Amino acid sequence: MKRSISAEWLKLRHSRVGLILAVLPILSWLIGCANYYFNQGVLQNGWYSLWTQVSLYYGEFFLPILIAICCSYVCRLEHQNRNWNMILASPVSVGNIFLAKLIVVSILILFAQVLFMGLYLLAGTLFPIHEPFPIETIEWALRGWYASLSISALQLGLSLRFRSFATPIGISLCAVLIGLGMYIAKLGLFFPFSLLTIGMSVLSQDKLTDIQNILFWVMNMVFIITFVSMSIRRLKKKDIVSS
């Protein structure tokens, strides 16, 4: 397993994926900060108001698409030059290959989340916001990362299935909209993309009740297990289409 993960890392070297991972959180942060700066008269809840501004675009739209891009990216090489044939002929189980990709994507998203939190802290310090830093925002970022795992599992399955780089990203865009609808309809706990909205407290900073909190963690785990097992099963049972 360790060797599979390091092989995935090896494939990412010189890929400049870090650039893609950094650009979107930075832009979301810049716009959120500008919005906060010009509306400080209305946004008077300190760190929490800043969170609503910086996390809105990032958590609602760009993080899910960033996850989709990362997943397509880690599957890109396999779809080229008949690499699937080589990978599936190697003495590594398909489960290992899939899990290694999932772990690598999760590390990349964790990097994006850490960067986002660093920028949030920097913005609050520079404005400056005099209240103490709210520890629960770290919990929100971690919950967002955990919710991103179920989306990653789904997107990885799609990226392995479709040879096109863009198709899974397009599906992710549609899913973002469905997720927003599910969240508004109070059915957010049953859809991975809405779970991200809930986890990161993007649209509502109200504390989750104990039951909601448990449901959040359980539902995500259910989604992760389901998507991972479906994808591994598909890899085992179906023929690979390689160029």
Next chain:
Amino acid sequence: MINTLGLEYFKIRRKKIWIMITFFIAAEMLWAFMSTSMSIARNPDHAVWESIFFSISSMNGLFMPIISAIVVSRICDMEHKGATWKMLVATNVSRDRLYAAKYICTNSLLLYGILAQTILMIAFGLIKDFPGGPPIDLLTRFLGGTMLTTLAVTALQQWISMAIKNQAFALCLGMLGGFIGMTAGLFPAIARHLFIWSYYLELSPVTFLYAESSSTYMVQPMGLGIVVAALMMTFLFYIAGNIHVSRQEI
């Protein structure tokens, strides 16, 4: 040229790109119609044709750059994946023609999406019983403005998608475009005019005037300068992309 264009359509016949565009547009329109309906429920004065024009134009700022990026990427990526670009340029068809055929093919698909949007807007207005018949002049301006902006966006996307094999960059650019298009209203006018993605709102026939007491939709006059700027960007992106891709070593 017709033959080259026909072959582009032939290559994508099983890619179901038009179905994908239909899904995207359907999701966008559903969202726009829901938000407009909610706005009308809160304020019955908003039950006018202008409301739907503004709503769709502002959402296009987010969606169209991403949809364009995806469509262009799919049409260009097949040449990278199959290593067929070098085979194509080895035929007796010039690279300019191949590049133009891809550009026309992409934009014809996106035109289908914009036409679908227009028809759905008319249907929504008639269902909601907006006063007066469908405003043909506004519809024409909406179609023209959205298509003109899309032409420039696809020219830029095609340049990136053809020049850089790794489609992550092209899609990231599409996402950045969507982000700028969505937040365009927050920028000052000078900054807005620099980014092509904000032209979905700039070339919209309707704008929204925010006031403390009441906010209203207003038909905005077509700015000739904006149209010229969009045309120039289209021309620049297309020519630069064409020259770069044609001279690039494969």
